[in-house]
Amino acid sequence: MERVTVPTIELNDGNSIPQLGFGVFRVEPVETERIVSDALEVGYRHIDTAAVYGNEEGVGRAIAASGIPREELFITTKLWNADQGAESAPSAIDASLERLGLDHVDLYLIHWPRPDRDLYVETWRAMEQMKADGKTRSIGVSNFTVDHLQRVIDESDTVPAVNQVELHPAFSQSALRTFARQQGIHIESWGPLGQGKYDLFGMPAVAEAAEAHGVSPAQVVIRWHLQNGLIVFPKTNSRDRMAQNFDVFGFELSDDEVNAIDRLDEGKRVGADPEVDFF
Numbered sequence: 288m289e290r291v292t293v294p295t296i297e298l299n300d301g302n303s304i305p306q307l308g309f310g311v312f313r314v315e316p317v318e319t320e321r322i323v324s325d326a327l328e329v330g331y332r333h334i335d336t337a338a339v340y341g342n343e344e345g346v347g348r349a350i351a352a353s354g355i356p357r358e359e360l361f362i363t364t365k366l367w368n369a370d371q372g373a374e375s376a377p378s379a380i381d382a383s384l385e386r387l388g389l390d391h392v393d394l395y396l397i398h399w400p401r402p403d404r405d406l407y408v409e410t411w412r413a414m415e416q417m418k419a420d421g422k423t424r425s426i427g428v429s430n431f432t433v434d435h436l437q438r439v440i441d442e443s444d445t446v447p448a449v450n451q452v453e454l455h456p457a458f459s460q461s462a463l464r465t466f467a468r469q470q471g472i473h474i475e476s477w478g479p480l481g482q483g484k485y486d487l488f489g490m491p492a493v494a495e496a497a498e499a500h501g502v503s504p505a506q507v508v509i510r511w512h513l514q515n516g517l518i519v520f521p522k523t524n525s526r527d528r529m530a531q532n533f534d535v536f537g538f539e540l541s542d543d544e545v546n547a548i549d550r551l552d553e554g555k556r557v558g559a560d561p562e563v564d565f566f
């Protein structure tokens with residue numbers, strides 16, 4: 288069978304990212320090698336992990352075992368909150384690279400802004416240096432609001448390549464997306480399926496499109512992200528669902544179907560609020 292070619296998006300620094308990937312939040316460390324190996328066999332080439340997930344070693348072992356050339360992979364990891372600051376951040380990326388068994392990642396993100404500590408601009412400057420040193424090809428942020436992004440843009444030389452934020456039909460972040468588009472920042476959707484925390488798949492706009500195209504509700508929601516120009520990496524431990532979530536290039540939602548799902552926005556988070564919830 289011919290391998291599916293996932294579309295790529297060109298970032299504002301000229302690097303390309305596969306628009307569909309595989310996320311490993313809450314994948315147990317002992318299971319990570321097997322699960323990421325399955326994902327690579329299914330065809331995923333973009334893996335999203337983080338230091339705080341505790342599973343970078345497993346991701347690294349799966350990469351090493353796969354024999355896939357490094358340049359065909361896109362690996363993202365994230366700087367944990369405790370490691371923000373000009374002093375700590377450089378050793379944090381070194382430790383992540385060590386655990387992953389890589390000499391560079393493709394994308395390194397500040398995981399949360401932690402505005403209460405006010406270290407994210409200083410941390411961003413350190414990230415600029417990591418990129419210059421070749422430890423990461425691109426740099427970005429996660430869970431940043433418009434205000435946090437604006438400060439980074441005003442007080443540094445680099446516009447983040449991406450902002451990875453909670454984004455699914457009930458929380459579609461339209462103001463943030465408009466700002467990001469104006470600034471050339473690509474949005475990555477975390478919790479793209481709502482983390483299974485509300486009945487997204489039962490909503491008529493999703494269920495009816497699934498019926499019409501003969502696909503699952505999850506496939507419809509992933510298509511909605513892709514057709515909205517978002518970068519997405521759903522998580523599952525099940526190989527069948529991995530294959531299903533990857534099999535989203537054989538159908539297209541109509542404009543009416545996309546618009547109907549757009550209208551499901553309720554401003555409803557399922558995860559933490561970066562302005563309020565600090566950890």
Ligand code: NAD
Nearest residue numbers: 310311312335429477478479480481482505521522523528
């Ligand atoms: P998600 O929306 O991808 O939901 C995962 C849930 O959906 C799992 O319970 C899974 O069983 C279910 N699911 C997956 N495929 C399915 C299918 N085909 N049919 C039915 N159910 C299915 O949530 P997530 O894992 O939180 O988000 C994806 C990735 O985003 C994470 O793995 C991680 O890489 C990233 N993330 C980042 C942050 C951040 O702060 N930057 C926070 C959370 C997640």
